[in-house]
Amino acid sequence: MxxxxxxxxxxxxxxxxxxxxxxxxxxxxxxxxxxxxxPAAVIEAVDDFYRQHNANVSRAVHTLGSEATEAYEGARRKLAAFLNVRADELVLCSGTTFAINLVAYSWALPRLKAGDSILLTRMEHHANMVPWQLIAERTGARIKVAELRPDGSLDLDALHAAMTPDVKLLGVAHVSNVLGTVNPVREICKEARKRGIVTVVDGSQAVPHMAVDITSIGCDFYAFTGHKLCGPTGTGVLWGRREHLEAMPPFLGGGEMIKEVRFDGTVFNTPPHRFEAGTPNIAGFIGLGAAVDYLQGIGxxxxxxxxxxxxxxxxxxxxxxxxxxxxxxxxxxxxxxxxxxxxxxxxxxxxxxxxxxxxxxxxxxxxxxxxxxxxxxxxxxxxxxxxxxxxxxxxxxxxxxxxxxxxx
Ligand SMILES: Cc1ncc(COP(=O)(O)O)c(C=O)c1O
Structure with missing residues (x-):
């Protein structure tokens, strides 16, 4: 309350x-x-999972398996409500770094080519910079940088002017981890969208400190990490527009991300599970769900x-x-x-x-x-x-x- x-x-x-x-x-x-x-509520939720409910998710029909699955999917639903998005658009992963690499390899790599540009701001964390450099190297795309004003705010006129037709993707931090600058991501994403530029917002430093409504931001992808949000390490979230997620090939292959496997061809699962290969950090996300409850309790x-x-x-x-x-x-x-x-x-x-x-x-x-x-x-x-x-x-x-x- x-x-x-x-x-x-x-x-x-x-x-x-x-x-x-x-x-x-x-x-x-x-x-x-x-x-x-x-907070103790998070520590206790993780402890309770291992003491009372530990089992793998989405695999076993036994009671513990159902409890674990319900608690894990319950955490996804809590996160979705917290961020005002659909639960089936939330990919649960290990953190912002993984989330942005997923977009880089699954969305950008098959689409970008020589002559295209990726626009980044000067204040990005390496997690929203290095994956794009790796994609640029492999596709021939180039990186463009939007500069700052001396107070550490983005020069918005320069940023909008840099949104030229060659720019296919924009990576922008919601809040800078060094300067604390809060970028007007809603306005930035609106300008990008007008020009057909796909936006990747790094919300690592925003979600823990302010109410974030991803739907109202109007971005294409939004990434953040759970351990800065009072949650356990090794938890993170990628939100992506449903149409993007549906069009993206898997990033990692393995169990859970498939519908049917044959040696002559595999049918992949639908998003978000298509992007969640292998056993996830079940206890971690149960802890992150408890963190969301805790933070919402304060407001x-x-x-x-x-x-x-x-x-x-x-x-x-x-x-x-x-x-x-x-x-x-x-x-x-x-x-x-x-x-x-x-x-x-x-x-x-x-x-x-x-x-x-x-x-x-x-x-x-x-x-x-x-x-x-x-x-x-x-x-x-x-x-x-x-x-x-x-x-x-x-x-x-x-x-x-x-x-x-x-x-x-
Ligand atoms: C703005 C920003 N982006 C990305 C990251 C990377 O987060 P993680 O290491 O949890 O993937 C951090 C963490 O310091 C950050 O502050």
Missing amino acids: TTATPDWSAIRGDFPLLTREVNGKPLVYFDSANTSQK MDAIHAREAQLLARATAALSDIPGMRIFGTAPGKAAIISFAIEGAHAHDLATLLDIEGFAVRSGQHCAHPLLQFFGVSATCRASFAFYNTEDEIERFATALRKVRTLLA
Whole structure:
């Protein structure tokens, strides 16, 4: 049940790991863009599956097999309702990386040819970049890049101008994992659609932090990963328009994805099962279904508002630290702060922060071309979730001032 003002302190208590210490200090987990922590409800759902219902799906007629199948397909239905799409358009897979590779090899590889272009934005994660490079190499298509403004927002005029007739596919992040920029994917997909360009939206950093209605975005494919959504690792989702999924050949072959197998020809299953060869991550998706229930219980709008508050607090607390440079200041950005401190290497900062109990990510965040744009070799990234607190942010700012004096 969604309440008007969630009790954030009680909600934090739902995450067992957040009570632990690291290096003798209370853990402060600011790496949720990397992977989120898991509430007890998710851990218990996975535990209950293995203790009470463990069996393979869609194969056995016995009771456990039926229970496992019902729970697994129930998770697909929950995800579909959460995202406002049809359940038979949701391919359950291992994560965003797998989902985008599936589109690359099954949709793009048979269709693209020399003279075609794939349009990507400068802020894509490598998962929405490298598969397209591999397809470009094999088909002779070329990659075009849509550039950014200095604040880390997309230059929309340039993006629309780059949608020339040679462009057959556009890959765009809904939210940047480095900058937090929220791209206007609805408007972008509308422009692409007018020009017959197929759109692949990477929603990895969006679905955990805001209400996402895939139908209203109007894209062709939407991918995200379950482990950033309070779900288990090894879970992910590809949504595709039914007409695309039906026209796509299988990506991997094996059990579950067939209707009939003969040595002189195999009849493939209908989507989404056509793309789910082999035994899936049954327990993982049951956990992800529990994560969706949990998040809906809080309310995605409430989560979004809470994280905006935390971001505002953190931006204010960090901005006046001497030598601080924040990458990504677009209005309405998500709760991610990538930063550098003059004279201090990002890995050194992250290491010293870890000694103080703070988990932040340092490096290139699987977005090398984006860091090249900003002319830096690494940044630190503090990413927040609704289970973080204002107090953690204040302690973080204090710790950062302290470690800065040791390094800069
Ligand atoms: C924007 C974005 N896309 C894709 C990915 C890849 O997700 P996964 O490694 O779960 O496939 C990530 C993960 O960091 C991401 O942030």
